[in-house]
Amino acid sequence: MLKSKKFVAVACIILTLAVCIIGCNKKKKSRRSTLPDSSIYSSENFTDIMLDSTLVNNFFGSFSAEDTVKQEVKEFYARRAYQSAWFNKNGMNHAAQNFYSQLKNYEYDFADSSLRNVEMDNLLASAENDEKDFMKRNVEVQRLELLLTTTFFNYAIKAYGGITKNPLDLEWFIPRKKKNYQSLLDSLVSLDKGEKVREPVNQYYIRLKDKLRIYRNIEKKGGWPKIITAKKQLAVGDRDSSILLAKQNLFLTGDFKLRDTSMTFTDSLKSAVMRFQRRMGLKDNGSIDVATLKEMNQPVEYRIKQIMLNMERLRWVPEELEKDHLLINVPEYILHVFENGKQVWAMNVVVGKTASQTTIFKGNLSQLVLNPYWNIPPSIIRNEILPQLKRGTGYLSRNNMEVLSGNKVIDPSSVDWGAYSKNVPYTIRQRPGRNNSLGKMKFLFPNSFNIYLHDTPSKGHFADSKRAFSHGCIRLSDPKKLALYLLRNNAEWTPDKVDELLKTDNEKFIKISPPLAVYIVYFTAWVDSKGEINFRNDLYGLDAKLSAEIFGQ
Template identity: 45%
Template sequence: MKPLSFFLALCLAFAACKQSSSNGHKMAKIARDTAISDTNSFSTLFFDSTSLETWLAGRSMPDTAKALFRNFYNQRNYQYAWFDSTGIAEQAGHFWNLQQNYLAYSGDSSIFNPYLQRWADSVNSYGPKAIPDSARLLVEWGLTGQFFRYANKAYMGDRRLNARDLEWFIPRKRVDLLSMLDTLVRVKGKDIDRYEPVNKQYGLLREQLKRYYEIERQGAWDPLVAKKKKLVTGDTGMVILQVKKRLALTGDLPLADSSNLFTPELEAAVKHFQFRYGLKEDGVIGGATLREMSTPIRQRIHQILVNMERIRWVPAEPSGNFLLVNIPEFRLHVIENGKQAFSMNVVVGTSQNNTVIFTGKLKYVVFSPYWNVPPGILKKEILPAIRRNPNYLERHDMEWFGNGQVRQRPGPKNSLGLVKFLFPNNYNIYLHDTPSKSLFNESKRAFSHGCIRVEEPLKLAEWILSGENSWTTDNIIAAMYAGKERFVNVKKDIPVFIGYFTAWVDQQGNLNFRDDLYGHDKKMAAKMFRSATP
């Protein structure tokens, strides 16, 4: 066997640099824990700290990378992490399987380590004592460095992707690699999924990804071609048989059916498919439904991988109460103590007026609000309308105020409706009511200038102000219709997440897909895959 390659050393340095820079400061030194000895440790195997220093001295890596190694072994008093008296330890196998699963489902071979792979093959063939004492230290350090590389890639996000370039303004999360590795060793790799520092949605998508890989392995599918524009219950034809096979593979059709008749069972399956794709649930195959059914399976695999990458950027498990708007889904989710309390339809920005992806904190509920017309809308829409019709402002219940600004007075004509919900941000985006209720009946609801219109503003206001005795339902309704603007401070700590997920698994276990409304998937896929066709 050859010693660790220079390439591996560079990769270890890269991982360590990222760990240091992600925390925004030089890595603090962890003192050596001399209380650990062969009488109270899981292993009686220790090595001399000078041997690690000698090895590190021969590696071309920055000081931050070397500090990552020192800190891990200092807190172990230089006890082996991956070996015990029986040979290679249990947790090493669990970690290797975890990494192999990542390589398999992600298609990312950048962290593949041929040196360690040869030793892993030897252990699989000859057992835990296959690694001789002469190679034990190099494999020990190699596995530690490999874990840092793996965790940095799998849990901290693809560093080739600049979140700001991709218009994602939610800060990337930070992952404590040392703590994670210490946990893996301490529990000997058992139930490691419970310790993965990712949102649980990541694991749910990963399982669906495996399913779609299996569908692809079976031959995937070709585009569906129907002789009629719409296929309904009672129709027959080969395309109906193809649809049945497809919906059986995706789990929409519970029982396989080899007939070419459009049955009531197939109609129910089509409705389930339409629900998962955010389409009109009419049970009819045609138009958008047929197009979605014909989407290549490789494209769906890329879509899942893109969204798994996004999920690595968000908190593992947001605690407490919060609001989540998923732009491609056109839905607002109200989360209470980690579980969904309710959700509602929303209207988001058009493809020309994107709703920005970011996070904020709810601060005010504003009843009977004024609408201060943004400068862009004033210049492009309001001023030209005034030139065409001098009575435009009065007809729309608007008025001049301040230094050449225009606002719309509170009332039923107000574009913000009867209430708005403010979480101060640099993008001038907030949640609000709307007088244009009919838009909520549309399946694709991208009509706004960037702000988010909510379908049930009263229900949302009741939830936000619940627990405050002065804000009963009657008082909230009275304030909404008062015709006088009133700001109410939100006393609770309620974060607001504006996200962009085109693939996710819902509470019922259904894999959902949505259109790439703003082209964000396309940008990410171009960076993640060499031959992506989103």
């Protein structure tokens, strides 16, 4: 009997162990995704205040949130093993106040109160008023904990993710990277007092946000005065009551540094006007002409909207661009060359007309072509060349062009051009030479838009303040400078060798290694390397299109 009891006891122990092992394995399998991430958290990160999964799930029964936000919150606490992010046994940590300040700044900067939560405000005030007493009220501590975390993800998605509409529908073809809000909150809750909150945005966004706050302050104080004058131009030496308004206007924008209440157009005012004109992309002649007056009279609310629209675009741009890259801002008509993260030089460019817009995308410049052929796009053949050919083929010889059937050059007079109205089954190209529409060089970065950089025999437009004249490709004011820059580390292609080849009409492809990133962007408001905010007109109407998505107008 004793042996039998002993056997039963041993069997029970074995059975219990087996059940535990099976149960543990099942539990381990089902909770795999909820284990803390050891690459981010260590035992030192954990606090002594715990939540549980039921509490987190039940919270969303009384607090409405998008499914994506719910998922972020649940994942965040699962990775922390359900330990508090905002509290420890001593009270609320510095991260809570850091985030709350960040939230209030966002509300002010963007005039957006949609993230405001009265319950969270009251609980935070209570915690700050008597922290020891508040910490005794466990239900309120847990409630505030979850309100802070949920509000953070709502804020992060809105402030850093931007609108959900596909940028491709807004003519923006630069790939948009998904942001890691989990990592962002990890870093926020681990900050010590006084440490700066990291934002998952690029430097251009941060610079523009600083200017947004300045313009908000101007708006709160009533904006700047509108300048009313019957004169078509105000210049040095003129006296007019509108000149005083101009001084007040430019003082508020930071262009005019003096508190001058006279009605005389001074040399100091001329300098201020020139600075303003440069920021607007106007000819800096120093006089208040019609174009300058129009820009000065744009209300502060208009400028704020421009800033916000471009901050939205900057949310789509990677946090870090390649250290070496080219950046062409279409509304600015400028190509910027960056090396080791800093701009080293820039040049004027001509971009596509409104009817043949330059596409916004990213590519990798991989080839330089000296003495290029110009393979004429089908749209230009159809709309511009075909009507000429129907009157005779002399147009081709006058423009140094040839016709190809496949890879074979053929006699253009053997083709019945009158038989075609839309699709022409031949290739037409312009031979290399100084009158070639691509000039003496082009720069290739493979893309589906057939966009590239190139020289041009027509140099007249580069001094214009508005330079949208091309069929979509980008003309360079100093292509040789860019070519030599790209070849500066290529011992084979010295400046002398490049010059020798350019004297001929022999086409030559040169590989650029490593390829150089090229960003073609569309910003109508940005802060330049000197810290000055620039504005440009909405060349292609893309601001208006984006505004309809953001502001509904």
